[in-house]
Amino acid sequence: xxxxxxxxxxxxxxxxxxxxxxxxxxxxxxxxxxxxxxxxxxxxxxxxxxxxxxxxxxxxxxxxxxxxxxxxxxxxxxxxxxxxxxxxxxxxxxxxxxxxxxxxxxxxxxxxxxxxxxxxxxxxxxxxxxxxxxxxxxxxxxxxxxxxxxxxxxxxxxxxxxxxxxxxxxxxxxxxxxxxxxxxxxxxxxxxxxxxxxxxxxxxxxxxxxxxxxxxxxxxxxxxxxxx
Numbered sequence: 001x002x003x004x005x006x007x008x009x010x011x012x013x014x015x016x017x018x019x020x021x022x023x024x025x026x027x028x029x030x031x032x033x034x035x036x037x038x039x040x041x042x043x044x045x046x047x048x049x050x051x052x053x054x055x056x057x058x059x060x061x062x063x064x065x066x067x068x069x070x071x072x073x074x075x076x077x078x079x080x081x082x083x084x085x086x087x088x089x090x091x092x093x094x095x096x097x098x099x100x101x102x103x104x105x106x107x108x109x110x111x112x113x114x115x116x117x118x119x120x121x122x123x124x125x126x127x128x129x130x131x132x133x134x135x136x137x138x139x140x141x142x143x144x145x146x147x148x149x150x151x152x153x154x155x156x157x158x159x160x161x162x163x164x165x166x167x168x169x170x171x172x173x174x175x176x177x178x179x180x181x182x183x184x185x186x187x188x189x190x191x192x193x194x195x196x197x198x199x200x201x202x203x204x205x206x207x208x209x210x211x212x213x214x215x216x217x218x219x220x221x222x223x224x225x226x227x228x
Contacts, residue, residue, distance in 0.1 A: 009034050009100055011055060013081045016122035028112070032102040037095040044084055044093040053109035054084040059099020063091050064181065074182040076133055083126060144224070146185035150193050151222035153183055154203075158212055166204075168212040173205070 011017050011032070012025045020028075032055075037043050043061055044054060060079035064072040075091055078084060084093055084101075113120045140149055158168035176187040176194075183190070194210070197203045202218055204211045212218060220226035 009057065009102070011057065011102060013057070014055060014083065015081070016083060016119050016126065018122070019118040020116055028104065028108075029102070031108055032104050035101050035103070037099050037101055039095055039097055041095050042092060043095055043099070043101055046092045052106050053104040055102040055104070056080070056082045056084055057100045057102055059101075060096040061093050061099060062096050062181075063093055065091050072181045073184045076130065083123060146183055146189055147193055148222050148224060149183035150179065150185065150190060151218050153179060154210065154212070155215070155218060155222060158210075158215070161211075166211045166213055168215045170210040170212075172208050173210045 010025070010029050012022055012029075017025050017028070037059070043056070046066070056079045058080055060077065061084075062072075062077055063075045065075065066072055077096070078093065079096075079099065113123075140152065144152070154170060155168070157170045157174070159171065161167060161169050174182075176190040179190045180187045194203065194205070197218070198205060202212070202214045202221075204213060217226065
């Protein structure tokens with residue numbers, strides 16, 4: 001697993017700066033304030049107003065709504081080379097892994113946008129994708145059950161194995177509390193439902209890997225076309 005170090009302290013790997021000459025990006029690097037956030041540290045609080053541009057470099061973070069009871073509703077995942085956009089300022093951004101964060105003064109960022117149209121276009125495309133993701137999350141949270149959201153998340157995390165008997169697998173199944181945050185439910189529900197899927201032979205867990213033997217059944221459960 002990649003661990004960030006001082007070599008990650010550059011914006012060159014961000015897609016939005018791909019068309020900017022490296023030497024100029026190094027000047028941007030020198031103008032940024034760099035900070036290393038440990039896992040579970042708050043990078044940007046929901047109460048922060050519009051301000052400087054913030055970039056996630058060499059790590060990973062989650063965008064969440066924090067509930068009054070201390071729980072979280074996970075909205076999206078950022079990183080390892082991503083922009084913390086204005087959509088995150090209505091929520092809270094928390095480091096999922098140790099992460100370098102670069103903060104650039106607003107005036108410099110606006111100057112870059114006006115002088116580098118490729119950067120502006122890349123950011124517009126990125127934020128359009130984020131809006132689509134958030135729209136999907138809102139729809140899922142409002143129209144589906146916790147069980148359906150969990151089934152859908154397992155399918156989202158799964159990758160093809162090339163084996164007929166076990167077509168899909170989640171190589172590193174997240175902890176139950178992480179799955180609970182993403183699906184807006186409790187870890188007890190996650191544990192029970194994964195256990196129920198295993199008892200029915202739909203999935204099989206070996207260590208951190210979850211093998212999905214019947215992906216079509218799981219898709220039907222996620223869409224509500226089959227009874228849980």
